[in-house]
Amino acid sequence: QVQLVESGGGLVQAGGSLRLSCAASGRSFSTHAMGWFRQAPGEEREFVASINWNGGFTDYADSVKGRFTISRENAKSTVFLQMNSLKPEDTGVYSCAAVRSLSSVVAPTDFQTWGQGTQVTVSS
Numbered sequence: 001q002v003q004l005v006e007s008g009g010g011l012v013q014a015g016g017s018l019r020l021s022c023a024a025s026g027r028s029f030s031t032h033a034m035g036w037f038r039q040a041p042g043e044e045r046e047f048v049a050s051i052n053w054n055g056g057f058t059d060y061a062d063s064v065k066g067r068f069t070i071s072r073e074n075a076k077s078t079v080f081l082q083m084n085s086l087k088p089e090d091t092g093v094y095s096c097a098a099v100r101s102l103s104s105v106v107a108p109t110d111f112q113t114w115g116q117g118t119q120v121t122v123s124s
Helices: none
Strands: 002-007 010-013 018-026 032-039 046-051 058-060 068-073 078-083 092-100 118-123
Touching: 002 092, 018 032, 018 092, 018 118, 032 068, 032 078, 046 068, 046 078, 058 068, 078 092
Parallel strands: 010 118
Antiparallel strands: 002 018, 018 078, 032 046, 032 092, 046 058, 068 078, 092 118
């Protein structure tokens, strides 16, 4: 089981960028698929992006394609979310998630372990 801690959130103007990090502790980070999710006030949590165990396969929500990039450094047990061209509708609490999997494709509903989240606020 891994434990996850997010960082890098903050307040940014529309059109700006932020880079989120998620540090994992515990065993076998490299055997876990990782994902990012977000939750806006009053709304359900939604999938943002995922990356498989070796970084060879990524998936994105349509709303962030071309603007966000997920990546990972297994040697540092860390996953990143680079967010560019931010919009006010990207505001929310961003959480990373993990699931032990060596598959290329991981469904958003497969994730089992969650971090506490980091707030991202995009002003117009």
